[in-house]
Amino acid sequence: MDESLLLAERFEEHRPRLRAVAYRMLGSVSEADDAVQDTWLRLSRTDADSVENLGGWLTTVVGRVCLNVLRSREQRREDPLELRIPDPVISHEDGIDPEQEALLADSVGLALLVVLETLSPAERLAFVLHDMFAVPFDEIAPVIEKSTAAARQLASRARRRVQGQAPAPDPDLARQREAVAAFFAAARDGDFGALVAVLDPDVVLRSDGGAGASLTVVLNGARTVASQAVTFGQLSPFVRPALVNGAAGVVVATDGRPLSVMAFTVTGGKILAIDVLADPERLRKLDLTALDLAEGDSPEGTG
Numbered sequence: 600m601d602e603s604l605l606l607a608e609r610f611e612e613h614r615p616r617l618r619a620v621a622y623r624m625l626g627s628v629s630e631a632d633d634a635v636q637d638t639w640l641r642l643s644r645t646d647a648d649s650v651e652n653l654g655g656w657l658t659t660v661v662g663r664v665c666l667n668v669l670r671s672r673e674q675r676r677e678d679p680l681e682l683r684i685p686d687p688v689i690s691h692e693d694g695i696d697p698e699q700e701a702l703l704a705d706s707v708g709l710a711l712l713v714v715l716e717t718l719s720p721a722e723r724l725a726f727v728l729h730d731m732f733a734v735p736f737d738e739i740a741p742v743i744e745k746s747t748a749a750a751r752q753l754a755s756r757a758r759r760r761v762q763g764q765a766p767a768p769d770p771d772l773a774r775q776r777e778a779v780a781a782f783f784a785a786a787r788d789g790d791f792g793a794l795v796a797v798l799d800p801d802v803v804l805r806s807d808g809g810a811g812a813s814l815t816v817v818l819n820g821a822r823t824v825a826s827q828a829v830t831f832g833q834l835s836p837f838v839r840p841a842l843v844n845g846a847a848g849v850v851v852a853t854d855g856r857p858l859s860v861m862a863f864t865v866t867g868g869k870i871l872a873i874d875v876l877a878d879p880e881r882l883r884k885l886d887l888t889a890l891d892l893a894e895g896d897s898p899e900g901t902g
Contacts, residue, residue, distance in 0.1 A: 603643070606643065606647055607641070607897065609634055609647075609653060610639055610642060610657070613653070613654055613657050614635060614769060616654070616658070616732070617634075617635045617638060617657055617658065617661045618631055618635050619732075619765075620662060620665070620727065620728070620731075620732055621634040621635055621656060621661055621664075621665050622707070622738050623707060623712070623715065623727045623731060624661075624665035624666075624668075624723060624724065624727055625665055625668055625669070625809070626683070626685025626687050626715065626716060627685065627688045628688070628886075629686075629884070630668060634661055634664045634665050634668065635661060636662055637661075637664045638657060638660050638661040641660055641664075642657065642660070642799075646668065646889055655734070657736065657738055658728065658732060658734055659728075659734065659738055659739075659741075659742055660683045661732075662724055662727075662728050662739075662742055663742050664769045665724070666720050666721070666742065666743065669720035669723065672722050673720060673900060680806060680818060682806075682807055683713075683807060684713060684805065684806075684814055684874050684875065684876045684878075685709065685712040685715075685716060685809035685859065686881070686885070687709055687714065687843045687844055687846075687848075687860050687862060687876060687885070688843070688844050688883060689842070689843060689850065689860065689886065689890065690841065690842040690843075690845070690889050691841065691842070691889040691890060692776075692840045692841055692842055692847075694842070695791075697872060699845075700718055707844060707845075708765070708768055708844050708845070708846050708862065708864055709843060709844045709846075709848075709862035709874045710750070710764075710765045710768075710776075710862070710871075710872040710874055711761065711765040711863075712817055712844070713765070713805060713872075713874055714761050714764045714765040715727070715761070717764075718733065718757050718760065719753075719761065721745070721753050722741065722744055722753045722756055722757040723757065723762075725739055725743065725750050725751075725753040725754040725757060726753070726754045726757035726758060726761065728742075728902065729750075729754045730754060730757075735750045736750045736754070737764065739754075763810050765864075765872075766864075766866050767866070768846050768864050768865055768866055768871075769865050769866055769867070769868070771846060772846075772884060774862075774865065774868060775846055775847035775863065775865040776840070776847045777868075777887050778797055778847070778865045778869065778870050779840075779847045779848070779849065779865070779869060779870070781793070781797045782794065782828070782831075782863070782870060783831065783832075783835055783838060783849075785797060786828050786829060786830075786831040786832040786834075786835065787832040787835040788832070789832055790863065791825055791826075791829060794821075794824075794825035794828050794829065795821045795822060795825045798821040798824055798825060798828075798870050799821065799867075799869040799870060799871040800820070800821050801819070801820070801821075801870075801871070802819075802820065802821050802824050802869075802870055802871055802872065802873070803817065803818070803819050803824075803872050804816070804817070804818040804819075804824045804828075804872075804873045804875070805817050805872070805873070805874050805875065805879065806874075806875040806877055807875065807876055807878055808877045808878055809877070809878030809879065809880060809881070817819065817863065824873070834851050834858075837850055837851050837852055837853050837858070838850075839851070839852055839890055840851060841860075841889075841890055842888050843860060843861070843862040843863075844862060844865040846862065846863065846864065846865075847863055847865065848860065848861055848862040848863055849861045850887065850890055852890075857880070857885065857887060858877065858882070859875055859876060859877040859881045860875070860876045860882070860885070861873060861874070861875050862874045862875075
């Protein structure tokens with residue numbers, strides 16, 4: 600077999616893992632694909648025979664590519680506190696297709712990706728590579744141009760932030776769906792007490808409406824979120840149950856056009872986080888082929 604074809608085959612074996620690394624690093628499916636392509640170009644210009652551990656080499660290279668993207672993004676961002684909901688991965692409520700499964704292994708919920716957005720580029724790289732992909736700190740250190748001890752410290756700092764702000768969701772998907780259905784039923788009925796009951800006392804609602812949009816808000820606390828959620832009752836006829844990053848969520852759509860994607864983090868039967876993407880420009884670019892957005896007006900599962 601031609602050497603270039605053999606190299607391409609070897610690279611394809613690693614593509615799912617590289618794409619998963621890049622998605623966690625960048626929170627963008629399209630940018631993750633670009634980072635993987637950039638990694639392939641770098642490999643094609645390298646003497647692959649001199650690479651002892653190709654998988655490890657590719658993982659650190661895609662990490663370095665993503666680190667550069669994050670640093671560039673940070674320089675362009677005018678407001679360092681600007682809220683950005685990462686790209687959600689939308690699946691039919693019945694299940695995730697194999698390609699999405701590889702991308703979302705280890706339950707990469709949207710709430711986790713939102714917290715990763717608040718980390719510095721170096722913290723994010725150290726945490727993602729070590730905690731999610733078991734890359735040793737002595738291999739991470741050269742990528743971020745730090746000592747091994749400093750890389751370990753960055754990952755530890757990131758880990759504390761993640762554990763404090765993005766707890767693991769209930770593994771029982773049926774329990775997640777039950778909480779989401781109760782949320783929309785209470786919103787539809789205007790039942791403030793029932794809304795507060797299904798929300799964790801420390802619930803956070805984050806909504807990304809796009810640059811300068813009034814729909815970009817962060818709300819904290821069950822009563823505050825419930826007050827806002829009563830208005831969601833008007834959306835009930837347009838709610839389509841879906842899996843958002845493998846967890847119970849919905850797509851709100853009218854006339855086949857998505858208005859928002861809502862991801863829910865359910866822990867202990869209570870909704871702990873609601874992450875909403877309502878940016879029209881980004882919604883247009885989402886892959887929603889798994890859903891039939893033109894179906895009837897009152898889908899099951901919304902209460």
